[in-house]
Amino acid sequence: xxxxxxxxxxxxxxxxxxxxxxxxxxxxxxxxxxxxxxxxxxxxxxxxxxxxxxxxxxxxxxxxxxxxxxxxxxxxxxxxxxxxxxxxxxxxxxxxxxxxxxxxxxxxxxxxxxxxxxxxxxxxxxxxxxxxxxxxxxxxxxxxxxxxxxxxxxxxxxxxxxxxxxxxxxxxxxxxxxxxxxxxxxxxxxxxxxxxxxxxxxxxxxxxxxxxxxxxxxxxxxxxxxxxxxxxxxxxxxxxxxxxxxxxxxxxxxxxxxxxxxxxxxxxxxxxxxx
Amino acid sequence: xxxxxxxxxxxxxxxxxxxxxxxxxxxxxxxxxxxxxxxxxxxxxxxxxxxxxxxxxxxxxxxxxxxxxxxxxxxxxxxxxxxxxxxxxxxxxxxxxxxxxxxxxxxxxxxxxxxxxxxxxxxxxxxxxxxxxxxxxxxxxxxxxxxxxxxxxxxxxxxxxxxxxxxxxxxxxxxxxxxxxxxxxxxxxxxxxxxxxxxxxxxxxxxxxxxxxxxxxxxxxxxxxxxxxxxxxxxxxxxxxxxxxxxxxxxxxxxxxxxxxxxxxxxxxxxxxxxxxxxxxxxxxxxxx
Numbered sequence: 001x002x003x004x005x006x007x008x009x010x011x012x013x014x015x016x017x018x019x020x021x022x023x024x025x026x027x028x029x030x031x032x033x034x035x036x037x038x039x040x041x042x043x044x045x046x047x048x049x050x051x052x053x054x055x056x057x058x059x060x061x062x063x064x065x066x067x068x069x070x071x072x073x074x075x076x077x078x079x080x081x082x083x084x085x086x087x088x089x090x091x092x093x094x095x096x097x098x099x100x101x102x103x104x105x106x107x108x109x110x111x112x113x114x115x116x117x118x119x120x121x122x123x124x125x126x127x128x129x130x131x132x133x134x135x136x137x138x139x140x141x142x143x144x145x146x147x148x149x150x151x152x153x154x155x156x157x158x159x160x161x162x163x164x165x166x167x168x169x170x171x172x173x174x175x176x177x178x179x180x181x182x183x184x185x186x187x188x189x190x191x192x193x194x195x196x197x198x199x200x201x202x203x204x205x206x207x208x209x210x211x212x213x214x215x216x217x218x219x220x221x222x223x224x225x226x227x228x229x230x231x232x233x234x235x236x237x238x239x240x241x242x243x244x245x246x247x248x249x250x251x252x253x254x255x256x257x258x259x260x261x262x263x264x265x266x267x268x269x270x271x272x273x274x275x
Numbered sequence: 276x277x278x279x280x281x282x283x284x285x286x287x288x289x290x291x292x293x294x295x296x297x298x299x300x301x302x303x304x305x306x307x308x309x310x311x312x313x314x315x316x317x318x319x320x321x322x323x324x325x326x327x328x329x330x331x332x333x334x335x336x337x338x339x340x341x342x343x344x345x346x347x348x349x350x351x352x353x354x355x356x357x358x359x360x361x362x363x364x365x366x367x368x369x370x371x372x373x374x375x376x377x378x379x380x381x382x383x384x385x386x387x388x389x390x391x392x393x394x395x396x397x398x399x400x401x402x403x404x405x406x407x408x409x410x411x412x413x414x415x416x417x418x419x420x421x422x423x424x425x426x427x428x429x430x431x432x433x434x435x436x437x438x439x440x441x442x443x444x445x446x447x448x449x450x451x452x453x454x455x456x457x458x459x460x461x462x463x464x465x466x467x468x469x470x471x472x473x474x475x476x477x478x479x480x481x482x483x484x485x486x487x488x489x490x491x492x493x494x495x496x497x498x499x500x501x502x503x504x505x506x507x508x509x510x511x512x513x514x515x516x517x518x519x520x521x522x523x524x525x526x527x528x529x530x531x532x533x534x535x536x537x538x539x540x541x542x543x544x545x546x547x548x549x550x551x552x553x554x555x556x557x558x559x560x561x562x563x564x
Contacts, residue, residue, distance in 0.1 A: 009370035016364060019357065020378050023438055026393040027381065029404045033396065044407035086288040093285035105286055107555065112297050114551045116499035118520045119543050122307065122527050122536050123300025126316050146296025149289050207386030209502045214528065225388035229506060232392055240396050247392055251385045258384030259377045262446075 030251075033244040041241045052241070056249070059242040065249060067220055068227035072250075075137055075223060076205040079144035083152050083201050084194060086145070091156035092186075096165075113150035117143070117211045125214050135221050140212060144205045152201055159193030196264045203254055224250040301544070307537035314531025326534040327542075335514045336539070339522040342429070343498065346518050350436035350497045351490060354444050357437060358489070362448030363478070383442035391506035394435055398422055398507070425515035428508050432516065435503050440496070444489045451485030452478070484557070491554040495547060519543055 033041060034055055036048045060066060094102060117124070124143060133139045163186065171181040212223045222230060228250055231243045308326055311319040330336045365376055382390060397405045400420035409415045422428045455478065463473050501520045504510060510517035510525055517525065519539055527536030 005369065008367070012364045012367065012369045013371065013375070016361070016375055019361065020375070023378065023382060026390060026397055027385070029397045030393045042402045044402050044404045086292055089285035090289040093282040097282040099282040105290070109293070110555060111551050112293050114495050114547055114554070115297060115544070118499055118501045118523070119540050119547065120297065120300040120304065121524070122533060122540055123303035126303050126307065127300060129316060143296055146292050149293045153289060207388070209386070209388045210524070225386055228392055229388060232395065243392065244396065247389045251389045255381065255384040259380065262377070262380050262383070
């Protein structure tokens with residue numbers, strides 16, 4: 001005898017299996033290839049004859065991924081901090097004050113979220129080149145911040161709106177001023193929202209491609225996506241086992257972070273759509 | 276007095292930064308598109324709409340425009356069609372639902388560049404695992420050089436586009452489905468409505484606003500999507516897989532035709548503005564009732 005839930009589960013997994021297989025396919029290929037030996041990598045076998053863990057250490061030494069990792073960490077961390085610092089006050093203003101221009105500002109954010117960097121890249125490049133700041137990682141920090149503000153303010157204000165105002169009002173009643181209330185009542189409650197939003201901003205910056213591709217020319221300044229692409233593009237022979245090992249190192253930490261946090265994104269997006 | 280100015284001080288830093296990164300380059304693009312520019316970006320005389328005229332006489336630009344239309348339509352519609360049943364299933368209670376959710380969301384977590392690099396390897400003609408998988412399944416007799424010509428490369432790029440757009444779309448639908456009250460279904464079931472009728476008469480109408488929003492947002496994202504095509508084929512072979520964004524990049528940074536690249540940017544900007552207005556319209560309509 002099978003119970004209804006088990007039957008349903010089998011049926012649903014059967015339905016989902018084709019799409020799951022297609023989605024997983026590239027990542028399985030990545031993992032398998034990253035463990036193959038240099039001679040076996042050109043044979044499309046499904047399981048490596050021996051697992052070449054040393055690919056990872058060899059790749060680490062030859063591909064320059066360590067500096068790319070450091071650059072990506074630097075750019076993503078700084079731009080996340082900067083984005084959060086300017087977004088928190090804006091989100092607080094949008095969720096706690098009624099003021100003329102509030103709706104106009106929300107619409108400005110909406111429109112700026114629609115513009116991807118690629119549409120503006122020609123103009124950005126010209127500005128940066130005229131300022132002589134090509135290959136400057138701090139320029140990347142500023143640009144990423146500009147493009148992430150809309151998402152960040154949007155997420156934060158939808159979370160802030162769920163924090164009940166009564167708590168702050170109670171604190172005012174007891175004579176605390178606005179700043180004091182903010183620091184000891186509002187901000188502690190808002191910390192989880194800030195952390196989640198910060199992590200998504202970090203992931204966005206970590207994965208950004210076209211601006212980094214355009215603004216970085218010297219190899220030692222490459223961020224991870226550009227470094228991994230440079231191992232592939234315009235080369236006569238490609239060491240695919242190293243490339244896949246590098247892609248693995250660049251993706252897995254962020255993928256785990258994301259898998260762990262995705263339900264907050266679902267919540268943030270759906271709250272944002274309602275409020 | 277202090278209360279009245281406080282919110283403006285609070286939004287000011289974010290506004291200045293976002294506006295500087297968006298409006299300033301936009302101004303540059305406008306002036307580039309109206310002047311003769313050399314390949315180092317030096318502005319020369321004012322040429323009016325000359326760059327636009329050159330573009331509309333350029334067969335590669337026209338082809339890229341059509342291809343952008345096909346690309347956007349196929350990826351967006353394909354994504355919606357695949358995502359509705361997935362969201363319906365993930366909304367039910369079954370064993371392993373948590374794992375299924377994470378697996379479906381995976382492409383969202385990994386950067387598009389990495390996914391595209393891995394696909395470029397998987398699609399390799401001699402050593403790619405897609406060929407060996409299809410051969411093992413008996414679907415093809417000999418290896419296919421997937422990326423060597425547009426007739427196989429472009430459909431594959433569309434497929435990759437669909438796969439990476441599904442997670443976001445499913446997320447929006449799950450948000451929509453969680454707002455459908457269960458008693459509606461119970462009422463329908465007692466009235467004798469079958470599963471298909473329940474879907475057609477209850478789920479689909481309630482999901483409609485979310486489908487609309489997913490449609491517009493995906494259209495914007497896919498229209499702007501650069502890494503998949505750039506990493507797999509760079510618009511080649513012989514410009515046969517360019518869409519507007521990749522052609523813009525090629526013109527601007529490979530061929531040094533900055534004026535025409537700026538003109539494409541402006542054309543795209545205008546199209547995006549229309550999409551955005553549609554989105555704002557839909558989003559506002561959702562907020563009202």
